[in-house]
Structures are given as structure tokens and as C-alpha cells.
Amino acid sequence: MRASKPITVTLGKQQRSVDERLESGAYNSASEVIRAGLRALDREEEALNAILREKIREALDEPGPDVPAVEVFERLELRHAERMKSLRS
Template identity: 75%
Template sequence: MRTSKPITVTLGSQQKSLDARLESGAYSSASEVLRAALRALDREEEALNEIMREKIREAIDDPAPDINADVAFARIERLHAERMKSGQ
């Protein structure tokens, strides 16, 4: 029994990339290219999620005192205002 369903995809400028992979012989179908791309995207997202989990763990374990949210937002607003004045 089939667990997937056919879909229609418009690739735009990525069509050249797909065609090049098919022409190289690395893949035998557009479906194979898209499955490989989705697996790569899954790996990338998982790696980013792990980085974020680690950053959160570091922040939670940081012995430095917490900064009040009002103070933090005031600093951000000040930095933003300074950048706007300097044209950055």
C-alpha cells in the first residue's frame, strides 16, 4: 500500500538545480532529488534545534544574575535608537 501521494511542485529558479542533478546521473528522478533535499532539511533543522537546546541549557545554567525584562528592553531600544541615528 502506498504511504505517499503524488504532488505538484513549482520550483521556479530551483528547477535548474534539480535538472542538473538529474543530468549528472546522481539521481534518477525528481522524486529522489526532493526526498534527498527534505532529508537534508530535516538534518539541518535538527542540528539547529540541538544548537538552540544547548544555548538554552547554557543560559539556564549560567550563574550570572538575571536581567530584568524592562532593563533588557530599555537597552535594546537604546541600541536601536543609536543605530537609527548613525544610519546603520
């Protein structure tokens, strides 16, 4: 029994990217290209998650004073309002 099952994927503009990789000889099949792309996506997500975990760890370890959520949201709303105003000008 197969460990994986065949699927149908519509690539649209990405089809050209698959075709170029096949024509270059770097890959033997569209399946290889897609699997390589998924492995790259997995690596990217793992790297981003590691960065986010580190940022969270740094924030939790920071000795600075806590800022009440109400104050944080007030600052964000003010910043957003200022940006919207500058876009309208």
C-alpha cells in the same frame, strides 16, 4: 495503497538545480532530488535545534544575576535607536 501521495510543485529557479542533478546521474528522478533536499533540511533543523537547546541550557545554568525584562528591552530599544541613527547619517 501508497504510503505517499503525488504532489505538484512549482520550483521556479530551483528547477535548474533539479535538472543539473538529474543530468549528472546523481539522482534518477526529481522525486529523489526533492526527498534528498527534505532530508538535508531535516538534518539542518535538527542541528540548529540542538544548538539552541544547548545555548538555552547554558543560559539557564549560568550563575550570573538575573536581568529584569524591562532593563533588557530598554537596552534593546537603545541599541536599535543607535543603529537606526547611524544608518541615517
